[in-house]
């Protein structure tokens with residue numbers, strides 16, 4: 095496969111992956127969510143948002159390709175919003191949303207993390223240490239290509255359930271558009287390395303692992319926030335408060 099055929103095939107695999115077409119996202123988008131359901135979702139998603147720049151930093155540190163490093167640093171400038179201010183870094187924009195839905199200062203660090211949340215972060219940190227190219231597959235196709243397809247569902251569900259000021263939702267709005275650009279930039283980086291079958295397999299593996307962890311993350315949220323009354327499965331939070 096040529097590099098551009100590979101990219102094309104991978105784009106299709108991402109768009110149809112169970113993480114992107116997950117029933118949790120459809121259910122969330124339908125709206126009618128209670129405050130605690132939005133709170134529960136956000137308490138976990140925040141940790142994924144907060145760790146994302148660390149993966150980019152680690153890949154930039156480890157890659158042997160100066161051009162890939164330059165492209166990653168460009169994306170990091172957006173993530174930190176350096177020309178503006180720290181208060182507009184992407185994790186800071188997410189905290190603005192958390193405050194708007196009732197989180198007190200620092201509460202986001204005190205909510206217990208679901209096993210799927212911890213597993214998601216751990217998988218990505220481990221991957222950046224093991225193979226920067228595999229990790230590039232995780233942050234490019236696995237994140238920046240997938241996010242513009244997933245986040246509209248989150249935004250829609252929140253908008254249909256709670257009246258929030260547009261400023262509180264900026265994180266979501268921004269990523270639906272900005273990540274299309276970031277996805278292009280990472281595609282350029284991948285094209286430089288997608289010339290051999292071995293590298294194509296490594297990149298694909300990174301994307302798949304990331305999306306599998308994402309699907310497990312949505313499934314865990316689905317179990318916690320939309321428990322099926324006839325199911326014997328008891329959610330993590332429910333079982334923690336019962337015991």
Ligand SMILES: [Fe+2]
Pocket residue numbers: 173184269
């Ligand atoms: Fe971001």
Ligand SMILES: [Fe+2]
Pocket residue numbers: 238272273276
């Ligand atoms: Fe991004």
